Amino acid sequence: MSSFTESHPGLPAAYVLLLLDVVKRWHVNESELLAPAGLDREQLTAPTLRLPLDVVNGIYTRALELTEEPGLPFYIGMQMKLSSHGFIGFAAMTADTVAQAIELAERFISLRLMGFALRLETHNDEARLYLSCDLNLQPLRDTAVAALMVGLGQMAQVLTGETLYGIADIDIPENPRFAEFSHILPAQIQYGQPENVIRFAKAYLDAPLLMADASSSQLAIEQCERELVAIGHTNRFVRQVRELIHDDAEGFRSVEAVASILCMSERTLKRQLAQDGTSFSDILEDLRRQRAVLLLRHESQSIERIAEQLGYSDVANFTRAFKRWTGTTPSQYRRGA
Incomplete structure (x- = not known):
């Protein structure tokens, strides 16, 4: 038992x-x-x-x-239903518009997926939905990201009856089965990117939902709010640590330095992160990966200088880490960026 x-x-x-x-x-x-x-x-x-x-x-x-089957993330995403997400899914399903549904998902996603966050931004005629993830357990982390990015598109179609076309950037290496699934995915997927974001037409945000029901949505929202109070915000601590690890002036801080800023012992910091399913080294590596991809997109700095900025003792160590993250070397990535 x-x-x-x-x-x-x-x-x-x-x-x-x-x-x-x-x-x-x-x-x-x-x-x-x-x-x-x-x-x-x-x-x-x-x-x-x-x-x-x-x-x-x-x-x-x-x-x-x-x-x-290495393509499991695609199958999970395509089979994902709003009901999989509990009262959040019900609240989103009965909202008035896509924009309102996304707003609810932003607000309550931590109820179902600790360590995940959604953020919607608009720029001129384009909407951008960002997905951040503090989970570092593999292969669960990369699978969750891929399945959610596919699932968001699938669920949007169910909600509106319209296909959500766009471009999706994903921060994981390309799945070996991607070519076989690409023709049935509504978004063009680009792997090995610095962040997870779906870009689509801003006008889609105003699309009405087929199952809109104000009273039902309000009931679901109230239940979500009760759950939010009950479960707490354990992922806030992880985000606080992420924000403190890197400083523009100091670079990447050590675990000792971050613990000192938070007025706690190194042991306590590590224990709290472990309770949230991650570790200091996992967060540090994830931040290094994101920054490496961003820096390599610009030709102004040499790979040697980038490795130094990221805290690697030599280019060889940086190259090994980058190949583990993206499946390619820094030089190859820069040529293809």
Whole structure:
């Protein structure tokens, strides 16, 4: 019998149920997939059950092994439903317009996906929906990003009855199955980018939703607000650490320096980050990756200088890290940027 509780600040079990539905096409035995985690489908149906991030990561890793399908993120995204996201999905589904639905998702996404955040910006006739992620467990992190980016487009079509065309930048290496799925995805996907963002026509924000219902939406919003108070904002600490790690004048700060600024011991800082499913080194590496991609887009600095700015002792170490992040070397990336 599993000892998981409904108050654990992890991921809702509903996402594992979604994974179970996706892997059915490969005839995966559910018991074989869930048994190592001490779980079964009946337990996962508890509406408020949340699972530790490392447990979900283990289940997903096992799914990759059993299906031998690297394209799982695409299948998950295309099979993602608004109901997968609980009351947030219901609130968004019954909003008046796409803009209102996105506003609700921005406000409440931390209820379902700790460490994730959405941000909508508009520039002239273009809308940009940014997705940030503080989760660092792999392969769960990159899969969640890819599945959400695909899922957002799929759910937008369900909400409006119209296809959301645009361009999606994703900060992960290209999936080996991408070419086979690209023709059915409404957005043009660009991999290895410094951030996750979907760009689309601003006019789409005013599109009315097919299931708009003001009273139902308000009820869902009130429930989300109650859950927000109950679960707290544990991801705020992770974001605070992210903001403190890099300083334009000092560069990348050490864990000791960040702990000092926060008036806590290094041990306490590491423990709190571990409780949120990440670590100082994971956040530091993610920030280095983002900054590396941005700097390499400009020819004004040499790769040696960029490596130095990022805190690497030599170009070889930087090159190894960059190839691990993007699947290509800094020089190759710069030539193709």
